[in-house]
Amino acid sequence: MEVMLLLAGIVLAAVLFFVKGIIEEKKKKKRLRERIHDSFGSAWDRVYEDEELSGIPGFYEAHRRENQIDDITWDDLGMDQIYFQMNHTYSSAGQEYLYYALRTPALNGEALKALEGMEERISWFMTHEKEREELQVLFAGLGRSGKYSIYDYLGYLDRLGERSSTQAVVMDVLLFVFLVMMAMNPPVGMLGFFLVLIINMFTYMNQKREVEPYLTSFAYVRRILDFAKELKKTAVSVCAKEWEELSGLEKGFGKFRHSAVLGMRGSSTAGDPLSVLMDYVNMILHLDLICFNSMLHEVRVQLPNIDRMVELIGRTECCIAVASWRASLKNGWCGPVFHSGGAAETRKTVSSAKTVSSAKPAGTACGLLEITGLYHPLLSEPVKNSIRSERGVLITGSNASGKSTFLKAVALNALLAQTVHTCPAESYRGALYRIFTSMALRDNLESGESYYMVEIRALKRILDAVDADPASVLCFVDEVLRGTNTVERIAASTQVLKSLNRDSVRCFAATHDIELTRLLEADYDNYHFEEQVEEDDIRFNYQLMPGRAGTRNAIRLLGIIGYDEDIIREADRMAGEFLQTGEWWTRGSSKSAKDAD
Numbered sequence: 001m002e003v004m005l006l007l008a009g010i011v012l013a014a015v016l017f018f019v020k021g022i023i024e025e026k027k028k029k030k031r032l033r034e035r036i037h038d039s040f041g042s043a044w045d046r047v048y049e050d051e052e053l054s055g056i057p058g059f060y061e062a063h064r065r066e067n068q069i070d071d072i073t074w075d076d077l078g079m080d081q082i083y084f085q086m087n088h089t090y091s092s093a094g095q096e097y098l099y100y101a102l103r104t105p106a107l108n109g110e111a112l113k114a115l116e117g118m119e120e121r122i123s124w125f126m127t128h129e130k131e132r133e134e135l136q137v138l139f140a141g142l143g144r145s146g147k148y149s150i151y152d153y154l155g156y157l158d159r160l161g162e163r164s165s166t167q168a169v170v171m172d173v174l175l176f177v178f179l180v181m182m183a184m185n186p187p188v189g190m191l192g193f194f195l196v197l198i199i200n201m202f203t204y205m206n207q208k209r210e211v212e213p214y215l216t217s218f219a220y221v222r223r224i225l226d227f228a229k230e231l232k233k234t235a236v237s238v239c240a241k242e243w244e245e246l247s248g249l250e251k252g253f254g255k256f257r258h259s260a261v262l263g264m265r266g267s268s269t270a271g272d273p274l275s276v277l278m279d280y281v282n283m284i285l286h287l288d289l290i291c292f293n294s295m296l297h298e299v300r301v302q303l304p305n306i307d308r309m310v311e312l313i314g315r316t317e318c319c320i321a322v323a324s325w326r327a328s329l330k331n332g333w334c335g336p337v338f339h340s341g342g343a344a345e346t347r348k349t350v351s352s353a354k355t356v357s358s359a360k361p362a363g364t365a366c367g368l369l370e371i372t373g374l375y376h377p378l379l380s381e382p383v384k385n386s387i388r389s390e391r392g393v394l395i396t397g398s399n400a401s402g403k404s405t406f407l408k409a410v411a412l413n414a415l416l417a418q419t420v421h422t423c424p425a426e427s428y429r430g431a432l433y434r435i436f437t438s439m440a441l442r443d444n445l446e447s448g449e450s451y452y453m454v455e456i457r458a459l460k461r462i463l464d465a466v467d468a469d470p471a472s473v474l475c476f477v478d479e480v481l482r483g484t485n486t487v488e489r490i491a492a493s494t495q496v497l498k499s500l501n502r503d504s505v506r507c508f509a510a511t512h513d514i515e516l517t518r519l520l521e522a523d524y525d526n527y528h529f530e531e532q533v534e535e536d537d538i539r540f541n542y543q544l545m546p547g548r549a550g551t552r553n554a555i556r557l558l559g560i561i562g563y564d565e566d567i568i569r570e571a572d573r574m575a576g577e578f579l580q581t582g583e584w585w586t587r588g589s590s591k592s593a594k595d596a597d
Contacts, residue, residue: 029137036136040129041327044088051147056083058149059096059314060103062307067434067471069103069415072458076439076476077411079103081378086420088324089317090140092220096149097314098321105418107432107471112338119335119421121319124238126327131236132320138234139317142227145220150310153217157300160214163293168286171200175285197284204283211292218295222260224309225250242312249305256302259294322420329424331375331382336417336428339367366431366472366506369414373426376409383542384426385409387527392500392507394520396549397529402542403510404439406529407476410508411437414474433474433506436462440478452483459496466505475500477509480516494519517548536560 060068069079083102089095106115125132145153175196182189228250231243282288299306326333369389375382385406387393395403413423415435438458449457462475480493490513497516500507501523509524511517517526528549532539533556555575559568577585 032137032140033133036133036140039088040132040324042324043085043328046084046087048084049147052144055092055145055147055149055152056095056099058151059093059310060100062151062155063100063104065104067105067107067469069105069435070461072461073411073435073437074103076437077408077415078378079415082412082416085328085378086321086325088321090136090144091142091313091317092145092150093142093224093310093314094139094317094321095144096151097311098318100314101318102415102419105415105432105435107418107434112432115418115421118315118319118322121238121316122323122326122421124236125320125323128236131234132323135234135236135316136320138227138230139320141230142223142313146216148216150217150220153214154299154303154306157214157296157303160211160296163296165286165290165293168290171196172285175200200286201283204286204289207286207289211289214296215292218260218292218299221253221256221299221306224306224313225253225257227313228309239316242316246309246312249309252305253298253302256295256298259291259298261291322422325420326422329377331377331384331424332373332426334423334425334427335421336423336430338417339429339431365503366433366474369430369474369506371410371413371423371425371428371430374409374413374428375424376405376412377424379405382409385542385544387544389506389508389525392497392505392509392520392524393527394497394517394524395508395510395527395529395544396512396514396517397510398531398540398549398551398553399512401529401531401540402544403529404478405542406544407437407439407478407508407510411435411474411476430474431472433472434465434469435474436465437476438462438478439476450483452481455481455483463496463499466500466502470504473505475505475507477507480509480511480513486513489513490515490519498523514548533560 074080079102083099086102087095087098089098106112175193178189178192178196180189182193228246231246234243236243278288367390370387372386373384374386375384383402387410395406397403409424413425413428414430414433417423417428417430418432418435438455459477459481462473462477466473477497480497481489484492493511493513493516497507497509497520501520507524517524526546526548528545528547529540529542530545530549530551531553532541533553538553538557538560552575555568555571558571559565574584574586577583
């Protein structure tokens with residue numbers, strides 16, 4: 001009777017534990033669904049670990065090719081922050097593909113067709129909330145691959161060399177032989193059995209430590225396969241082709257799945273009795289290592305298919321992330337209109353709605369670039385501007401007047417148009433450009449290069465890109481050659497900017513050197529930003545104005561913060577005389593600085 005009560009108690013405890021697990025799992029899924037629902041179109045406050053950040057470019061690094069966005073342009077435009085703002089993903093495949101997409105602008109007809117397909121999926125996810133959220137739950141189940149990218153592991157599989165299970169199988173056979181021998185010759189049987197047992201346990205720890213990191217990537221591969229099977233249950237019509245391809249690829253991993261049953265049991269640290277038992281069995285028989293070797297062979301054979309599955313899955317979640325980002329843009333967005341470099345050949349697009357363009361691949365001419373109501377997406381209260389450009393643009397204005405922000409906003413609109421088909425603007429019309437910048441440069445202390453050397457190398461890479469390929473280039477230069485003296489800066493800047501005045505190049509440049517506006521007025525359209533000095537304060541309206549800047553505020557700012565009046569008066573007089581005569585004079589001097597030279 002007591003035994004029966006004890007057994008009943010054990011069964012009841014097991015049932016309660018099982019039911020509790022089911023309830024907790026349901027609560028967890030409910031919280032996940034609520035988070036997914038509430039976060040769509042909202043800013044994320046996700047915190048990234050340093051190791052995770054290093055893995056985000058994994059898919060991009062594995063798919064490098066020409067004419068992707070280079071590191072200088074990426075850093076100049078603060079694209080890490082744009083990426084963080086846009087990264088509403090739950091899986092490694094999604095977040096890695098989003099990073100890749102932002103660094104891979106469409107540059108030809110084939111890429112433009114893919115971009116239009118992306119637009120179709122983004123628009124669908126924006127209008128099908130229930131289906132989108134069901135899919136996001138699956139992406140959350142797929143999750144992330146850990147601290148590193150799956151490509152960090154898959155890329156180093158060759159380091160493991162060719163692995164054979166022959167030794168493990170032989171040792172298992174010997175273990176069985178000595179176990180049987182115990183009945184016939186106990187001393188020899190026991191000695192042999194324990195000798196093989198000790199060897200197995202010792203070699204197991206070394207081999208297990210070697211393969212442990214790769215089990216993480218294999219576990220992610222298995223989750224990808226499970227994810228692909230679950231997709232069949234979803235009603236996402238816009239991704240029907242992707243789902244069909246994923247299903248076909250998943251069926252080719254039967255052998256991998258069978259090996260994974262024993263080779264990827266949970267760790268005993270979880271407290272699961274079955275896992276504890278399997279840990280000891282594996283330590284003795286090396287079953288998980290034998291299965292690992294089988295999985296390793298399968299993964300090596302299936303690498304192209306794994307890569308394709310990651311691409312299909314990542315591209316889909318990337319579209320959901322862009323849809324959420326669009327919904328978060330309180331200042332509006334639009335779809336781009338592309339033309340072939342000459343007259344536009346597009347169908348009309350509507351802001352904040354499905355956008356379709358039918359453009360030819362980018363030719364040698366940049367044609368018209370027209371953006372209305374553009375703004376920088378990282379600013380909470382941006383001032384919108386518009387630009388219509390059929391040749392280069394030279395922008396002047398005081399410090400902090402908005403020149404750099406405007407350049408970045410134009411560059412971001414072009415880049416986002418060609419990567420995620422979404423512009424922070426009211427309308428966008430342009431060609432397909434290779435995009436380069438030379439803006440937020442700094443001294444390179446590691447290489448010992450001065451600011452000027454860093455700057456001229458950055459400009460040289462743009463000139464080299466223009467010379468190497470006739471495809472259209474859109475480039476942005478902030479404070480041309482600021483790292484050298486005035487005379488050489490103006491002379492060199494004039495020639496560099498003239499060299500960038502070609503049919504295949506559209507250059508936007510900002511400068512403090514008013515002289516450049518006159519030297520280049522036949523080549524560049526002049527625009528400027530203004531400021532207003534009111535008593536002891538200076539105010540900017542951040543509105544782009546036609547023509548060159550006609551105001552100076554550097555000397556006025558000296559007065560606002562309390563410099564001596566004599567310094568301000570003499571500096572103002574010298575500047576005024578230079579603007580009138582083109583020569584520098586100091587009070588009490590008998591000849592100009594020009595004559596003195």
